[in-house]
Amino acid sequence: MASCDLAVIGAGPAGMAAATLAAEHGLDVVVYDENPAPGGQIYRAIETVSLARNSDLAFLGESYRAGAALARAFRASPARFMPGTTVWLVQKDRAIGILRDGKAAMVQANRIIIATGALERPVPVPGWTLPGVMTVGAAQGLLKSAAMAPSSPVVLAGKGPLLFQLAAQYVAAGVAIAAILETGARPIAALPHVWPAWRSGTIGKGLALLRAIRQGGVNIIRNVVALEAEGRGRLEAVAYRTVRGTGRIATPLLLLHEGVIANAQLTKAIPLAHEWNERQQCWQPMLDADGNSDVEGIAVAGDAGGIGGAEAAAHSGRLVALAALKALGKIGRIAHEALAETERTAWQRHLAARPFLDALYPPPDASAQLADGTLVCRCEEVTAGQIREAVSLGCAGPNQAKSFTRAGMGPCQGRMCGLTVAALIARETGQSMSEVGHYRIRPPIKPLTVGELAALE
Amino acid sequence: MSLFRRLHEDGPGDAMTVTITVDGVALQARAGESVAAAVLASSDPTSRAAPVGGAPRAPYCMMGVCFDCLMEIDGETNRQSCMVIVREGMMVKRMARPKAVTP
Amino acid sequence: MNATTAEADVIIVGGGLHGCSAAYHLAAKGLKPIVLEKHVVARHASSASAGGVRRLGRHPAEIPLAQASLELWHRLGDMLGADGNFRPSGQVRVAENEAELAACATRVGETRALGYDFEELLDRDALRRTVPAVSPHCVGGIRVARDGYAFPFKATTAFRHKAEELGARILEGAGVTALDRAGERWEVATGRGRLRAPVLVNAAGAWGREIASMLGDTAPVKPTALMMMVSDRMPHFVDPTVGAMGRKLSFKQMQSGTVVIGGGFEGKVDHATELTELDFRQLAESATNAAAIFPIMAKARLVRCWAGIEGVTPDDLPYIGPSKAAPAAFHSFAFCGHGFQLGPIVGSITAELIVNGRTNLPIEPFRVDRFA
Numbered sequence: 025m026a027s028c029d030l031a032v033i034g035a036g037p038a039g040m041a042a043a044t045l046a047a048e049h050g051l052d053v054v055v056y057d058e059n060p061a062p063g064g065q066i067y068r069a070i071e072t073v074s075l076a077r078n079s080d081l082a083f084l085g086e087s088y089r090a091g092a093a094l095a096r097a098f099r100a101s102p103a104r105f106m107p108g109t110t111v112w113l114v115q116k117d118r119a120i121g122i123l124r125d126g127k128a129a130m131v132q133a134n135r136i137i138i139a140t141g142a143l144e145r146p147v148p149v150p151g152w153t154l155p156g157v158m159t160v161g162a163a164q165g166l167l168k169s170a171a172m173a174p175s176s177p178v179v180l181a182g183k184g185p186l187l188f189q190l191a192a193q194y195v196a197a198g199v200a201i202a203a204i205l206e207t208g209a210r211p212i213a214a215l216p217h218v219w220p221a222w223r224s225g226t227i228g229k230g231l232a233l234l235r236a237i238r239q240g241g242v243n244i245i246r247n248v249v250a251l252e253a254e255g256r257g258r259l260e261a262v263a264y265r266t267v268r269g270t271g272r273i274a275t276p277l278l279l280l281h282e283g284v285i286a287n288a289q290l291t292k293a294i295p296l297a298h299e300w301n302e303r304q305q306c307w308q309p310m311l312d313a314d315g316n317s318d319v320e321g322i323a324v325a326g327d328a329g330g331i332g333g334a335e336a337a338a339h340s341g342r343l344v345a346l347a348a349l350k351a352l353g354k355i356g357r358i359a360h361e362a363l364a365e366t367e368r369t370a371w372q373r374h375l376a377a378r379p380f381l382d383a384l385y386p387p388p389d390a391s392a393q394l395a396d397g398t399l400v401c402r403c404e405e406v407t408a409g410q411i412r413e414a415v416s417l418g419c420a421g422p423n424q425a426k427s428f429t430r431a432g433m434g435p436c437q438g439r440m441c442g443l444t445v446a447a448l449i450a451r452e453t454g455q456s457m458s459e460v461g462h463y464r465i466r467p468p469i470k471p472l473t474v475g476e477l478a479a480l481e
Numbered sequence: 482m483s484l485f486r487r488l489h490e491d492g493p494g495d496a497m498t499v500t501i502t503v504d505g506v507a508l509q510a511r512a513g514e515s516v517a518a519a520v521l522a523s524s525d526p527t528s529r530a531a532p533v534g535g536a537p538r539a540p541y542c543m544m545g546v547c548f549d550c551l552m553e554i555d556g557e558t559n560r561q562s563c564m565v566i567v568r569e570g571m572m573v574k575r576m577a578r579p580k581a582v583t584p
Numbered sequence: 585m586n587a588t589t590a591e592a593d594v595i596i597v598g599g600g601l602h603g604c605s606a607a608y609h610l611a612a613k614g615l616k617p618i619v620l621e622k623h624v625v626a627r628h629a630s631s632a633s634a635g636g637v638r639r640l641g642r643h644p645a646e647i648p649l650a651q652a653s654l655e656l657w658h659r660l661g662d663m664l665g666a667d668g669n670f671r672p673s674g675q676v677r678v679a680e681n682e683a684e685l686a687a688c689a690t691r692v693g694e695t696r697a698l699g700y701d702f703e704e705l706l707d708r709d710a711l712r713r714t715v716p717a718v719s720p721h722c723v724g725g726i727r728v729a730r731d732g733y734a735f736p737f738k739a740t741t742a743f744r745h746k747a748e749e750l751g752a753r754i755l756e757g758a759g760v761t762a763l764d765r766a767g768e769r770w771e772v773a774t775g776r777g778r779l780r781a782p783v784l785v786n787a788a789g790a791w792g793r794e795i796a797s798m799l800g801d802t803a804p805v806k807p808t809a810l811m812m813m814v815s816d817r818m819p820h821f822v823d824p825t826v827g828a829m830g831r832k833l834s835f836k837q838m839q840s841g842t843v844v845i846g847g848g849f850e851g852k853v854d855h856a857t858e859l860t861e862l863d864f865r866q867l868a869e870s871a872t873n874a875a876a877i878f879p880i881m882a883k884a885r886l887v888r889c890w891a892g893i894e895g896v897t898p899d900d901l902p903y904i905g906p907s908k909a910a911p912a913a914f915h916s917f918a919f920c921g922h923g924f925q926l927g928p929i930v931g932s933i934t935a936e937l938i939v940n941g942r943t944n945l946p947i948e949p950f951r952v953d954r955f956a
């Protein structure tokens with residue numbers, strides 16, 4: 025079995041920063057990412073854009089451009105980068121299962137940093153499985169990696185910084201936006217958190233985005249309380265309801281976004297100890313100040329440990345790498361202390377904006393107004409009504425819901441329906457989300473073929 | 482009409498086109514694009530039929546999470562087309578609903 | 585139920601298939617049993633199970649029970665009002681070479697000699713007719729026509745619901761922590777209070793040894809994590825459930841098109857948390873076996889793997905029958921990875937022992953004190 029000092033899973037800002045620092049200090053570092061190039065979600069395709077599509081930086085913006093330096097330093101470091109490599113297994117003994125070019129293998133790492141990032145919170149609306157309904161993140165990925173934009177005026181619906189960022193990028197690129205349907209009301213609850221967020225620069229950036237969008241003449245419809253994607257076989261229109269009335273916009277493309285949540289699939293599968301984050305309404309691993317999990321030698325950096333954003337992710341990556349360097353004897357305690365202090369301060373400055381953002385864009389309560397007919401599990405095509413019925417028949421939790429309804433049994437392994445199913449059960453049984461719990465996630469966290477597993481090296 | 486269009490239809494990198502085949506029809510794509518991206522820029526954005534009800538589905542998340550972009554690629558069924566980069570001559574098929582043991 | 589001590593006719597420890605089956609059969613005989621389940625019904629083996637309803641290849645000691653149980657499987661829908669998705673799709677065991685085919689012939693001969701004719705020898709052509717997708721190198725096998733499979737969770741809950749309908753009670757979250765014989769009654773302490781009943785049934789699966797030792801019986805059991813894998817949906821290509829003579833394999837395609845693969849490969853059990861850890865080196869071998877018998881599987885995608893905890897005994901046979909150390913206590917546990925098929929009948933045996941004091945089925949080989 026191949027081995028390394030440190031395996032880093034994910035080459036977004038957290039993984040790149042961690043690997044660069046650790047490798048520069050002499051650790052044998054291997055970095056796995058299922059994408060073909062470094063960058064993660066925020067800096068997706070940053071290398072090609074900087075080289076071959078330099079002009080696109082004009083509309084992709086400053087915050088995207090910032091990834092180029094991170095990627096350059098990462099490439100220049102001695103860390104071994106394994107793109108196109110999916111990690112499907114991490115064991116508590118730090119054996120890692122990887123899949124690359126149809127070959128599965130196990131690698132033994134001395135330490136592991138999990139930097140698998142975030143995913144967009146799946147929030148079902150009627151019709152969300154129609155072709156033509158996608159996520160804001162998906163469309164942004166297309167813009168970054170393939171310079172693709174909607175062919176016809178697009179509708180963006182939901183809330184959160186990412187949605188406004190894409191809108192601003194579209195405006196800058198001259199892409200037509202039919203409307204932004206902003207769900208929920210911007211709550212007063214955000215006010216107390218304004219100052220730390222202001223200091224971190226978040227509010228300034230946000231206001232600049234909104235200004236750019238407004239200058240682009242985009243129609244922003246606020247206080248949207250219900251959405252429905254309509255069409256036969258394809259999206260044809262978006263129907264919505266606000267506190268004032270209803271409306272309908274014809275469009276072939278609707279992009280949804282309700283914020284991001286930690287991608288807990290891998291950390292849950294190990295399993296590391298997790299806790300329910302009430303503010304962000306998602307599960308996240310329980311970590312100490314250095315990002316260490318409850319399992320010896322396995323740490324988590326960046327958004328995979330709880331949503332902090334791209335800048336926080338890079339600092340968190342370095343902080344976790346420093347802990348690895350200390351543990352493996354590459355730096356002394358005093359050097360660690362000094363270096364870690366700087367990173368921690370910067371990290372916390374960026375984290376300080378989160379309470380404001382979380383309060384400004386509170387996660388929707390997925391269970392409250394979900395109609396019985398709405399699909400919750402996209403893979404197995406299970407509706408909210410079927411989950412409610414299972415509860416009435418005695419289904420006590422998400423794992424049992426699988427047996428009752430097949431929800432969570434399809435190829436996405438519950439990534440899309442997990443939180444919604446749990447929220448429905450919590451509401452029906454009057455329990456809290458942490459009481460209800462989550463699907464028991466098992467490896468392989470990404471499907472591999474029988475043949476690939478049979479040939480496991 | 483396609484859901485997505487390429488911003489640089491005749492801009493830089495246009496020479497780097499690759500040809501893939503989707504359900505027997507030739508489709509031009511740019512080097513470096515994912516199969517799902519190429520499909521979304523074609524006249525039919527669908528990737529598969531839902532396995533239970535058979536309704537058409539298209540790529541949804543473009544980051545390997547939702548599994549709605551499953552396609553048959555070079556003879557291998559149920560691959561996440563958003564995670565596979567196009568290659569010259571690639572044979573792609575939309576996944577049909579599997580025939581069940583009993584309906 | 586807290587504080588006061590509740591009464592029942594029979595206390596059943598364990599809400600798996602065996603506990604629920606016993607509850608049903610007792611309730612059907614007019615008794616009021618209560619099932620005490622530590623977690624939720626079918627938390628363990630009875631939902632993790634592959635659900636094979638198989639007489640093929642059974643240990644001779646289990647065959648009489650398996651025969652009787654199969655008849656109940658075929659009547660399950662009438663009996664319980666739900667059939668647990670039982671499908672009599674047949675079972676086949678494949679021989680990959682002449683030596684294995686000879687072993688098949690010997691086995692079929694042995695079962696015939698015992699007076700059973702359910703196993704049928706298949707030659708190469710007959711195998712191909714029954715299992716067209718089988719690898720060309722396979723030379724024959726054994727087939728059992730009326731065997732099949734069911735959906736374990738549904739089968740277990742079918743027993744549970746019928747039992748409840750007939751007056752049985754199910755108490756979930758009620759792990760049994762202590763047992764006492766007070767006069768003519770068992771007094772049981774649980775996480776949800778104390779209960780009393782004249783008769784006790786131990787159906788605690790892989791944890792049955794703990795209950796047995798509370799009763800004073802020594803019954804060795806090794807909790808074992810049996811691993812399973814399931815593929816995404818595939819076009820229909822095989823009807824019967826398939827095993828192999830020379831490999832660890834259990835293989836079936838479900839109605840949904842998914843393929844469920846097992847064969848007794850073991851992961852790790854964490855005794856304290858009752859959780860399991862998968863062993864992918866072992867699963868790699870399991871995958872090798874599946875692809876060897878069904879080449880079409882090589883490109884099938886595995887979407888989920890899991891393991892269930894089952895009690896295994898030194899002779900690979902369960903414990904069934906009265907306690908030797910304690911009065912009015914009965915065992916039904918440690919089914920060694922093949923107790924799903926036996927669920928319907930063993931509950932009936934336990935009920936007969938309690939109500940009539942005897943059973944016509946031969947349960948001597950399953951004595952709890954056979955290793956004492």
Ligand SMILES: Cc1cc2nc3c(=O)[nH]c(=O)nc-3n(C[C@H](O)[C@H](O)[C@H](O)COP(=O)(O)OP(=O)(O)OC[C@H]3O[C@@H](n4cnc5c(N)ncnc54)[C@H](O)[C@@H]3O)c2cc1C
Nearest residue numbers: 034036037038058064065066111140141161326327333334
């Ligand atoms: C779709 C999406 C778009 C976003 N866009 C923006 C944006 O434009 N601006 C912004 O400020 N924030 C954005 N965010 C928020 C963003 O997550 C963070 O700002 C930042 O990217 C977090 O960095 P990270 O290093 O923690 O994780 P990420 O950048 O998400 O990187 C994680 C990496 O891990 C890899 N990975 C995950 N699982 C595996 C596995 N099993 N095997 C191998 N590799 C794996 C992924 O391929 C990815 O490259 C976005 C989030 C999402 C989900």
Ligand SMILES: Cc1cc2nc3c(=O)[nH]c(=O)nc-3n(C[C@H](O)[C@H](O)[C@H](O)COP(=O)(O)OP(=O)(O)OC[C@H]3O[C@@H](n4cnc5c(N)ncnc54)[C@H](O)[C@@H]3O)c2cc1C
Nearest residue numbers: 598600602622630633634636760789892919922923924925
């Ligand atoms: C992966 C797998 C595949 C299998 N495949 C097959 C197959 O194809 N064919 C076949 O015939 N058999 C098969 N089996 C075996 C079969 O599933 C089991 O023999 C059967 O389900 C056992 O049922 P049970 O009720 O004895 O045990 P369980 O279902 O394990 O039930 C025991 C219950 O007792 C509870 N309990 C334990 N201690 C206490 C306590 N102190 N107080 C209260 N409750 C307690 C547990 O929580 C548990 O719910 C398989 C088993 C596994 C794990």
Ligand code: FES
Nearest residue numbers: 543547548550563
């Ligand atoms: S589009 Fe979601 S997994 Fe590919």
